[in-house]
Amino acid sequence: MKNIIELYDTASQSKQNRKLKVAKAVFYAFVFAALIFCVILFLLTDVSNEKTMRRIVIIVSGVAGCAAIYFYSFAVIDVKHSAEHAKRMISGEREKLVGTFVIGEKDIKIPGSIIIRPMRVQTDGGEQRINVSAEEVPLLPRDGGRYVLYTVNGYLAAIGVENENG
């Protein structure tokens, strides 16, 4: 009987998608609120209060813009990339490798995508290189044993124990 650890499943994908939706909604609501605030102050400006209104709008606009940049960077974009990667892993065609593996120590950021760790897999046919999402590394065994590795487009999607009895 095979024992497989699925790194991606539809339940966790749904959870990630919900998280992404909430993060995006908060982001857009914040940006919209800041913009409306600035526009209202702008429309209320006249010659007598121009200096004060200008200062407030420029400060609020600057601070809100920077906050939005950081929020998007930390809370939205990473979740978005993870969700897209999970979707590809679930829907993609799997290939199978059998062998021992070593996980690289350094994280590598793929531009426009997730952070990965390279893996070297020693199979009967020679060495193969694949990648695994850095988020999933804690789930992987580190005993140096022989495993069945399921990959999609060179990324690890699942790992199982090889059944010696077939």
Added chain:
Amino acid sequence: MKTVKKIFSKVLLCLVWVLLSTVIWSWLFNIKTDVSPKKKITVFIDAESVRDDALADYLSSKKPEKIMLIQVHPFSYAMFDEHALTHADIYIVGADNAEKYIESFLPLDKTNENKECFVYDGVSYGIKIYDAQTGDGSAGEYIDYGGQDYYLFYGVNSPHAGEMNGSNDGYAIDIADEIIKLK
């Protein structure tokens, strides 16, 4: 450490945003609060440094009722807007540069005959407002004149120059008097 790196990687983007939003909002506010030349007085000053906001605030406290806005700008303000520079009501320019802008200045009328003036081609154009030799001058608290004599000129296109160019009012002359009185 990764978080710190990530924070610093966005600093440049934030700086660009702050600069861009400042420029855009400033431009929008200028458009929103600007009034027609008939309701404002514009003063352009070509000096080493000018406390333009402070001088504008002071002159605003002395402005005639029908004038809604007093603007004071250094010449650099009109770098991309020649129209603004050639349509001011009052200019304060050093003797070394006055000839360059002479076409924008009104010849003075006879009421200024007894004052020390800038003369070009036999015609008096500007009233002396700062003497480089003695260091005596007007509005010294707001204008850093530098090492040359300075003169106050009236704009040839000013709608507030009174009988000098047939304007409806002489509000530019009133404001100029306020500047000259400032010691």
